[in-house]
Amino acid sequence: MSRLDDFRYATPIRKLNKFVQLLLALCLFVGINTLASRYYWREDISGRSVFALSPETLAYLGALKEHVDVIVTIPSSDASGEEQQKLLRRYVKNLLEEYREAARRDGEEMLSVEYVDPYRNPRRAEELARNLHIDQSNVVIFSCGRRQRVVTPSEIMDFSDLEPVAFKGEQAFTSALLETASGITPVVYFTTGHGEMSIADVTPNRGLSVAAQQLRARNLEPRLLDLSGQDVPEDAALVVVVDPQGQFLPQETVRLRRYLEERSGRLVVLLGARRQSGLERFLMRWGISVDDMIVHESGPESLDSGGALLVRSFADSPVTSILRRNNAPIVAGQARPILAGQMAAEPGTRLTVLMASSAKSWAEIGWRSEPEPVFTAGKDLPGPIPLAVLAQTGARSGAGIYLPGSRVIAVGLGDIISNNYISSFGNQAFFFSMLNWMLDREQVISIDPTPIEKYQLSLSRKELGRLALLLCLPAAAAAILGLLSALIRRY
Amino acid sequence: MHAPSTYVASVLFLLLMAAIYYLLLSQYAAEQFSVPPTEMFFQAFWLPVLFMVPLLTMRSLAEERRLHTLETLLSAPVSTAEVILSKFAASWIFYCVLWLGTMLFPAITIYGTSGVDQRLLLDLPVLLGGFSFVCLSGLLFIAVGILSSTLTRSQLVAGMLCFCILFILLLGPKLIGSQELGLWSDWLREPLQYFDTARHRESFIRGVFDTRPLFYYITNSSLVLAIAALIVESKS
Numbered sequence: 001m002s003r004l005d006d007f008r009y010a011t012p013i014r015k016l017n018k019f020v021q022l023l024l025a026l027c028l029f030v031g032i033n034t035l036a037s038r039y040y041w042r043e044d045i046s047g048r049s050v051f052a053l054s055p056e057t058l059a060y061l062g063a064l065k066e067h068v069d070v071i072v073t074i075p076s077s078d079a080s081g082e083e084q085q086k087l088l089r090r091y092v093k094n095l096l097e098e099y100r101e102a103a104r105r106d107g108e109e110m111l112s113v114e115y116v117d118p119y120r121n122p123r124r125a126e127e128l129a130r131n132l133h134i135d136q137s138n139v140v141i142f143s144c145g146r147r148q149r150v151v152t153p154s155e156i157m158d159f160s161d162l163e164p165v166a167f168k169g170e171q172a173f174t175s176a177l178l179e180t181a182s183g184i185t186p187v188v189y190f191t192t193g194h195g196e197m198s199i200a201d202v203t204p205n206r207g208l209s210v211a212a213q214q215l216r217a218r219n220l221e222p223r224l225l226d227l228s229g230q231d232v233p234e235d236a237a238l239v240v241v242v243d244p245q246g247q248f249l250p251q252e253t254v255r256l257r258r259y260l261e262e263r264s265g266r267l268v269v270l271l272g273a274r275r276q277s278g279l280e281r282f283l284m285r286w287g288i289s290v291d292d293m294i295v296h297e298s299g300p301e302s303l304d305s306g307g308a309l310l311v312r313s314f315a316d317s318p319v320t321s322i323l324r325r326n327n328a329p330i331v332a333g334q335a336r337p338i339l340a341g342q343m344a345a346e347p348g349t350r351l352t353v354l355m356a357s358s359a360k361s362w363a364e365i366g367w368r369s370e371p372e373p374v375f376t377a378g379k380d381l382p383g384p385i386p387l388a389v390l391a392q393t394g395a396r397s398g399a400g401i402y403l404p405g406s407r408v409i410a411v412g413l414g415d416i417i418s419n420n421y422i423s424s425f426g427n428q429a430f431f432f433s434m435l436n437w438m439l440d441r442e443q444v445i446s447i448d449p450t451p452i453e454k455y456q457l458s459l460s461r462k463e464l465g466r467l468a469l470l471l472c473l474p475a476a477a478a479a480i481l482g483l484l485s486a487l488i489r490r491y
Numbered sequence: 492m493h494a495p496s497t498y499v500a501s502v503l504f505l506l507l508m509a510a511i512y513y514l515l516l517s518q519y520a521a522e523q524f525s526v527p528p529t530e531m532f533f534q535a536f537w538l539p540v541l542f543m544v545p546l547l548t549m550r551s552l553a554e555e556r557r558l559h560t561l562e563t564l565l566s567a568p569v570s571t572a573e574v575i576l577s578k579f580a581a582s583w584i585f586y587c588v589l590w591l592g593t594m595l596f597p598a599i600t601i602y603g604t605s606g607v608d609q610r611l612l613l614d615l616p617v618l619l620g621g622f623s624f625v626c627l628s629g630l631l632f633i634a635v636g637i638l639s640s641t642l643t644r645s646q647l648v649a650g651m652l653c654f655c656i657l658f659i660l661l662l663g664p665k666l667i668g669s670q671e672l673g674l675w676s677d678w679l680r681e682p683l684q685y686f687d688t689a690r691h692r693e694s695f696i697r698g699v700f701d702t703r704p705l706f707y708y709i710t711n712s713s714l715v716l717a718i719a720a721l722i723v724e725s726k727s
Contacts, residue, residue: 029714036706037685043700087525459520463604470603474592475505482498
């Protein structure tokens with residue numbers, strides 16, 4: 001008899017055998033599942049998914065060269081608007097899932113998605129604020145190397161009366177992906193040397209530090225520009241003038257003009273009241289008149305509790321459509337009129353009034369001499385007063401292709417992007433919508449928004465009562481079958 | 492499957508599902524939602540699973556061991572694996588049949604009402620996707636129930652054990668994922684997504700075919716059943 005057949009050895013050997021079997025089964029299970037999670041086949045066979053990606057997006061994802069991190073800071077619940085929050089998170093999550101899957105190559109993730117709930121994961125949220133300088137909730141951050149782009153809810157969804165009506169996540173995410181993965185960071189120059197508000201200033205009234213931080217979060221680089229000794233740099237994507245207190249010198253306006261005319265430049269001028277900037281004559285060439293007047297509002301709906309102006313009337317233009325859809329006002333300390341078409345502009349210039357004050361407002365001409373603002377018929381300008389004008393040139397080529405020229409936007413609200421007011425939804429939406437349009441960012445990719453459907457059943461109380469009984473039918477059928485079975489077994 | 496308790500369990504299951512469906516209908520009658528009602532119905536699938544699967548499976552082997560009939564059963568010309576597989580198949584088929592009963596709810600609602608948008612309730616791709624997910628995930632859940640039943644002679648303990656394991660399987664990945672994991676978060680992200688039942692359900696309902704849940708449920712249920720067979724063999 002072999003020793004293995006000995007009773008003393010047989011039992012432990014059998015136990016060992018079982019243990020080895022179990023271990024092998026576990027190894028097999030881990031191996032198969034690891035392989036299955038890395039190499040798989042995934043296909044949308046429904047053909048009707050809201051979240052199915054367009055061929056254009058799939059091509060971009062397939063060509064990703066660097067790893068992209070996506071961080072979603074939409075809380076899983078929010079007492080202020082739970083249903084809306086849930087909807088946004090669900091749509092974003094489902095769409096990003098498609099992005100993540102489509103960006104996989106040979107089992108390697110080229111795009112990873114992390115969800116950070118600032119209320120549940122405060123430590124991670126703090127870490128993000130420290131490393132990426134992002135302290136906003138409700139945003140989606142695309143980060144690739146040192147470049148990052150923040151996508152806000154208004155870019156992801158269209159709202160009408162604060163209700164979500166269309167989902168445009170794919171357009172927003174693919175654009176953000178292209179901006180961050182392309183390796184190009186557009187430079188936005190803020191002029192300096194005339195007492196303008198500064199991107200380095202952190203004070204509430206004259207500082208633009210918050211706006212600068214938000215520009216960086218959108219993969220834009222803000223820089224200062226002193227035009228007294230240099231031309232507009234070659235890498236300038238946009239020049240912004242914010243509420244100058246002193247006057248631009250003639251040679252400086254010449255440099256600005258050369259930038260616009262010879263390089264199809266883009267310029268945003270935010271002008272406060274009570275000051276002459278020296279840009280008045282320069283803007284006239286574009287058909288924009290900046291008069292030395294102050295806009296006064298009299299209606300309570302156009303003034304907030306602190307006396308700041310609320311601008312609510314917007315044109316249906318790409319720059320202001322977001323404000324119209326959301327019925328969001330722009331908040332400003334003071335306003336001056338910006339008129340269009342008063343002067344003959346350069347041929348081929350198209351002018352659009354972007355916003356205006358209320359019908360109850362007026363523009364005071366003699367504000368220097370009159371101690372109290374009072375409307376004087378025949379002298380003052382009656383409302384509504386235009387407050388922002390967009391001027392653009394462009395030409396159609398022989399082949400019928402539109403060649404964009406230079407663009408200028410003049411706004412008679414000097415402080416709307418100051419640290420004081422930039423946190424207002426309307427101000428932020430207007431400023432970044434204006435920048436996106438100026439930089440052609442919204443045309444990076446064009447994908448139609450998907451309408452957000454709402455589901456409701458039309459059921460009366462009576463019908464619901466009847467349904468309460470009818471829905472019990474399958475259970476009743478099972479009970480009858482059980483009784484019959486019991487009776488058959490008994491007899 | 493002819494035991495009275497089977498019919499009692501099926502009646503209770505169908506009543507519970509009818510109550511869930513009725514509550515859903517009354518909510519959709521009162522306000523608007525951004526998710527179709529059929530999708531919402533499958534979102535609550537974990538609730539019946541947590542209660543029904545232990546009830547269905549806790550008797551299967553624990554009772555045999557308590558009454559000492561397992562030895563008699565194994566003395567017949569059948570292998571342990573065959574016994575385990577037949578117990579598993581009986582419970583799984585019954586589980587699927589019970590869920591099939593709930594597929595009648597949309598038809599009953601349309602029959603019993605007038606003016607309800609049929610497309611909302613009889614959304615066939617969602618119904619098929621949801622039912623396929625229930626059947627596929629049921630493989631693992633029932634296997635877990637069978638394994639629990641092999642571990643003890645007490646039905647109650649088997650049921651409780653099954654409930655706990657299912658709770659971890661169904662809600663564990665989500666609960667762990669919502670915690671601050673620090674350095675572990677990068678390492679754990681992908682496995683948690685792979686094990687996340689809610690993610691699998693979403694894919695099926697949206698009509699996305701993915702081989703990962705297939706592998707996950709089939710290989711895991713096979714492993715669990717293999718362990719159950721080893722345990723029965725070692726104890727018999």
